[in-house]
Amino acid sequence: MPAATELQAWEVFRQEKDGDPMRHGGSVMAPDAELATHYARELFGRRQESVRLWVVRRGDIHDVADPDLLQPPLDRSFKKPGGYLMRDKLAAARAISGESKPGARPPRRTPST
Amino acid sequence: MAVVPKVALGELLRSMADDEFVIGFSDSEWTGIAPILEEDIAMSSLAQDEIGHAAALYGLLGTLLDEDPDALAYDRRPQEYRHCRLLDHGRGDWAMAIARRYLYDSADAVRLEALAGGAWEPLADLVGKLIREERYHRMHVGAWLERLAHDDGEARTRLLVALRQLQHDAATVFAPLPDEVALIEAGILAAPMPELEGRWRQAIGPTFAELDLPMPPAAAQPERGRLDHGDAFDWLWREFTSVRRSEPGVSW
Numbered sequence: 001m002p003a004a005t006e007l008q009a010w011e012v013f014r015q016e017k018d019g020d021p022m023r024h025g026g027s028v029m030a031p032d033a034e035l036a037t038h039y040a041r042e043l044f045g046r047r048q049e050s051v052r053l054w055v056v057r058r059g060d061i062h063d064v065a066d067p068d069l070l071q072p073p074l075d076r077s078f079k080k081p082g083g084y085l086m087r088d089k090l091a092a093a094r095a096i097s098g099e100s101k102p103g104a105r106p107p108r109r110t111p112s113t
Numbered sequence: 114m115a116v117v118p119k120v121a122l123g124e125l126l127r128s129m130a131d132d133e134f135v136i137g138f139s140d141s142e143w144t145g146i147a148p149i150l151e152e153d154i155a156m157s158s159l160a161q162d163e164i165g166h167a168a169a170l171y172g173l174l175g176t177l178l179d180e181d182p183d184a185l186a187y188d189r190r191p192q193e194y195r196h197c198r199l200l201d202h203g204r205g206d207w208a209m210a211i212a213r214r215y216l217y218d219s220a221d222a223v224r225l226e227a228l229a230g231g232a233w234e235p236l237a238d239l240v241g242k243l244i245r246e247e248r249y250h251r252m253h254v255g256a257w258l259e260r261l262a263h264d265d266g267e268a269r270t271r272l273l274v275a276l277r278q279l280q281h282d283a284a285t286v287f288a289p290l291p292d293e294v295a296l297i298e299a300g301i302l303a304a305p306m307p308e309l310e311g312r313w314r315q316a317i318g319p320t321f322a323e324l325d326l327p328m329p330p331a332a333a334q335p336e337r338g339r340l341d342h343g344d345a346f347d348w349l350w351r352e353f354t355s356v357r358r359s360e361p362g363v364s365w
Contacts, residue, residue, distance in 0.1 A: 007149065028151050029149065029150070029151055030151060031260075034256050035151075035256055038155060038252065038253050038256065039151035039152070039154070039155055041249070042151070042154050042155040042158045043151065043154060046158045
């Protein structure tokens with residue numbers, strides 16, 4: 001084991017209960033993985049608020065923040081579903097079939113038009 | 114179990130509760146001044162765990178003797194506490210805190226193993242839970258002991274100084290208890306204290322050898338290992354009883 005080295009940042013992800021996704025909880029500073037897991041346990045688990053922790057050296061994370069990759073300059077709106085006006089078509093189909101919108105509240109009054 | 118050896122059991126519970134109480138308070142003195150923020154939180158949390166263990170043990174003692182657990186914890190004179198003298202050296206520096214905690218936690222683990230599955234169910238139940246919590250404590254302090262011992266400068270020197278200061282009291286966790294034979298006969302304690310001390314030496318021997326640290330010698334006066342607490346404990350006692358003593362008898 002190396003002698004006491006410099007502190008590094010470790011990112012901590014935690015799972016609140018079985019089946020939940022791992023969510024970023026925060027970070028701790030520690031010289032190595034062993035102490036990082038101990039500190040993660042104390043900061044994100046000492047009140048029994050986690051059932052699992054992932055502790056990742058910040059330097060091991062592949063960071064992607066390049067605007068050319070993530071925010072390209074040309075219009076990309078055609079890749080979003082918002083361009084398709086499905087609402088009116090669905091309403092028309094429901095009117096024909098006589099079904100109400102899934103999860104919709106029962107109508108309070110008959111629409112005037 | 115036919116008859117609970119009440120007096121001997123009381124002495125055992127008192128010694129364990131006082132141990133946890135005193136090391137909890139000693140370690141809580143690091144709150145705000147530990148080496149880094151993360152360690153500050155970790156040490157404070159460990160200290161709180163120990164106070165929690167003490168509260169559970171004083172609770173059992175209170176039930177056994179029909180006394181108030183708070184009164185047991187706070188209303189005795191310093192010379193009436195029965196923690197081991199290993200815990201009577203004052204806070205010291207960080208190496209001292211780690212050395213003391215390593216020696217205590219490793220000894221406490223052996224003691225807990227000897228009580229697990231014992232015949233007095235309330236204690237056996239509690240011991241099962243304590244073992245699970247103390248496991249993490251030992252991982253934490255073990256990591257620190259290794260780091261201090263492997264350093265080739267001031268950290269190792271300070272660790273050696275601390276171990277030297279503690280060495281004659283290191284084994285006092287295993288100071289014989291009054292009438293511990295009764296506990297063994299009742300099936301509450303698995304083996305006499307000198308035998309537990311032997312198990313403890315076997316348990317820590319490999320770590321001390323690997324880290325090239327001197328094994329602590331036998332206690333000079335084992336029978337006084339939980340008596341004669343001295344000035345450092347007087348100071349600590351005044352600290353942890355100060356609020357309680359400020360308004361005796363009121364309800365907090």
